[in-house]
Amino acid sequence: MSKYGKVLVTGADGFIGSHLTETLVRQGYDVRAFTLYNSFNTWGWLDECAEDVRGQFEVFAGDIRDAYGVREALKGCDAVLHLAALIAIPYSYHSPDTYVDTNIKGTLNVLQAARELKLSKVIHTSTSEVYGTARFVPITEEHPLTGQSPYSATKIGADQMAMSFYRSFETPVGIIRPFNTYGPRQSARAVIPTIITQIAAGQEKIKLGTIHPTRDFNYVADTVNGFIAMLESDKCIGEEINIGSNYEISIGDTAKIIGEVMNKNIEIVSDEIRLRPEKSEVERLWADNSKAKRLLQWQPEYAGLEGFRRGLGETIEWFTKPGALSKYKAGQYNV
Known part of the structure; x- marks a missing residue:
C-alpha cells in the first residue's frame, strides 16, 4: 500500500x-x-x-x-x-x-x-x-x-x-x-511497432530509416x-x-529478431522519408543502470537478448490479437 x-x-x-x-x-x-x-x-x-x-x-x-x-x-x-x-x-x-x-x-x-x-x-x-x-x-x-x-x-x-x-x-x-x-499499445511512430505492424499486415519488404544505430530497449x-x-x-x-536494460542492439538486428519471432522472412528497405538529418541521428544508446540498482533496488526483468526476445514475444502477441492491428496505419509512415 x-x-x-x-x-x-x-x-x-x-x-x-x-x-x-x-x-x-x-x-x-x-x-x-x-x-x-x-x-x-x-x-x-x-x-x-x-x-x-x-x-x-x-x-x-x-x-x-x-x-x-x-x-x-x-x-x-x-x-x-x-x-x-x-x-x-x-x-x-x-x-x-x-x-x-x-x-x-x-x-x-x-x-x-x-x-x-x-x-x-x-x-x-x-x-x-x-x-x-x-x-x-x-x-x-x-x-x-x-x-x-x-x-x-x-x-x-x-x-x-x-x-x-x-x-x-x-x-x-x-x-x-x-x-x-517498447510493448503493447506503443505508437507506430516508434521503430518496434513499425516493424511488427508492417509484418503483421503481410508486408515482406519492411520500410525503415537508418538501421545501424543501436538502442537500449x-x-x-x-x-x-x-x-x-x-x-x-x-x-x-x-x-x-x-x-535501462544495459543491453545494446542495432535497429537492423532488432528487425531480424522480430522477423524470427513472427516466423516471417523479411527484407529491410531504406525509406528516405524516415531518415533523420545526419547530425540529428542518435547513433548509439546503451544504459548504465547501476545507479537505479543502487538507489532504487530496481533491475530489469527483461534483460539481455533472452529478455528482449521474451518482451518482443509479448508485444507481438498483443499487436496480432484480433482488432489490434486495425488501430494502426501499417502502410504509411507515422510521424
Whole structure:
C-alpha cells in the first residue's frame, strides 16, 4: 500500500502512462489520471484498460499547457508522476514551438503547482535522447547532455527546470530517465511497432530509416516498475536516474529478431522519408543502470537478448490479437 495519498499521473492516456496507471491501481494506489481534453471524451489507451482496473481510478481531462488546469488537477494530491509530453522526433522538426509549450512550459506548470500545493514527491520523466549519441558506454547519468533534435532539446530544458526547482525551492523532485521503452499499445511512430505492424499486415519488404544505430530497449513492465520504485524511494530526490536494460542492439538486428519471432522472412528497405538529418541521428544508446540498482533496488526483468526476445514475444502477441492491428496505419509512415 502506498505511503502517499492520491497520486496524479500526467500523460495517463499514453503508452507508458496507461500501463503505469493500471499497475498503480493494482498495487493499491489512489490514482487520478490526467488525460488530454478532447471533445470526443476519449481517454486514450485508458479507454481500453484491463477489466480489473476499469472504474478504479479518477480521470481529470485537461491540458498540461494550461497552468490553471494543472493546478486544479493537482489539488488534493500528495505526489505526481509527470509523463505528459510530445515525444515524436520527426514531428519536432517542423513543429518545435509545440514542444516548447508542452515539454518545457508543461513541466513548469507541474513544478509550480507542486511547489505551491506542497506535494511530497514529484517524479519528472526524462528520456535517453537527452544524451545524444553516446560519447562513452555504457551511459551513466554524468554523461553530457546534447540536444540533437528539437524534441531532445526541450526535454533537456524540462529536466533542467525540474532540477532548478529542487535546488532553488527544495521541491522534492526526482528525474527518471527511461531508455527506449517498447510493448503493447506503443505508437507506430516508434521503430518496434513499425516493424511488427508492417509484418503483421503481410508486408515482406519492411520500410525503415537508418538501421545501424543501436538502442537500449526496455520492456514497458520494467519501465513501469522503475517509475514505482522512484515513487516509493526517498533516495531519488534531487537525482537523475537511468532506467535501462544495459543491453545494446542495432535497429537492423532488432528487425531480424522480430522477423524470427513472427516466423516471417523479411527484407529491410531504406525509406528516405524516415531518415533523420545526419547530425540529428542518435547513433548509439546503451544504459548504465547501476545507479537505479543502487538507489532504487530496481533491475530489469527483461534483460539481455533472452529478455528482449521474451518482451518482443509479448508485444507481438498483443499487436496480432484480433482488432489490434486495425488501430494502426501499417502502410504509411507515422510521424
